[in-house]
Amino acid sequence: MSEFKKTDRTTITRLAKRASYNKETIYAILDEALYCTLAFVLNGGPVQIPTGFCRIGDTLYIHGSVGSTYMRELAEKKLPVCLCVTCLDGLVLARSAFHHSINYRSVVMFSKPERITDEAELYRVLEVFTNKMQPGRWDDVRKPTTAEWKATMVLAFPIEEISAKIRTGPPVDDEEDYTLDVWAGTVPLVIERKTPVTDPRLKEGVSIPSYL
């Protein structure tokens, strides 16, 4: 199992036992999460936006419109970014207010963008992007036209400077609090996919695909 090299920026000092630099662990979090927040510096101040993303090998990709101001800023100036991904796993209800917590898996990454112009890589990214959102989807849909390709900007971020922070398990209370008559435990949180809602304009006779 390979580990990412710690840097000053990715070394977790607070609750360091929750830290992970393990590649498999980190990639599993990235592949599960449906969006990230992307932070960068604009006019000296912090800015962030939520956006979809996908991973192929050791590269993380986002996409957006070529008309998007921030995508252009990122691409042209190759602005340093900090990217964050969080999976919420549960509420941690302790006996004391102080020890309440959250079970989570989060990833923080520092990187710089490179605009992708190679058509084969662009195509591959959009395929992985679409199938990450809904496995099996890409084969079903109308593929991008040349005009759509040209309207889409894809930015690649090398995955090198990255760490995860993870909390699991029951609450940890002060020893003397375990005798209190207070229920304690966790409430698992899960993102559930509910029954699909058919587009009111769906063509008659088209049935729902098996992957849904």
Added chain:
Amino acid sequence: MSEFKKTDRTTITRLAKRASYNKETIYAILDEALYCTLAFVLNGGPVQIPTGFCRIGDTLYIHGSVGSTYMRELAEKKLPVCLCVTCLDGLVLARSAFHHSINYRSVVMFSKPERITDEAELYRVLEVFTNKMQPGRWDDVRKPTTAEWKATMVLAFPIEEISAKIRTGPPVDDEEDYTLDVWAGTVPLVIERKTPVTDPRLKEGVSIPSYL
């Protein structure tokens, strides 16, 4: 219905029809979300971390350990922050790859921290924090001791410069694609609270509270 004043930083130019500056709309998103990501600038570069938060009136609060490096940096330097909250509502599966999207409600806010030292305000914040995570919880638990108060830092962020971006509804395809034999619609996403998991060290005879 009051509206937040737009600034250069909060005016949404891309897909502006998805923008909202409405206070009720924005506060509903803040009150539903269990965490935010907080971005700031450190040594000239962007940094962000996920953290819990709550809102009381027109102020947003985060808390952390007084030993936390970033909490101290924020408090001492009153660093400008950009804060982001996102609720995922569904996958939007269009007939074309290009028009795939996500239904979401996100909020982006710019502000500066002020450390709270008034004990009554600290107490109120921790109560709202705890009850936001699990309504009804505060009345049940052991309240913070003086030592715990002193170990907890609470930062207040005035809510003034803020906007929301919201997408709802079915996919929007190119007119000519509506005749394709491709299923289209949305897959709603919901964060579900699952059956509580009792702490293995729970005192015998303590039953699960009614609010769970």
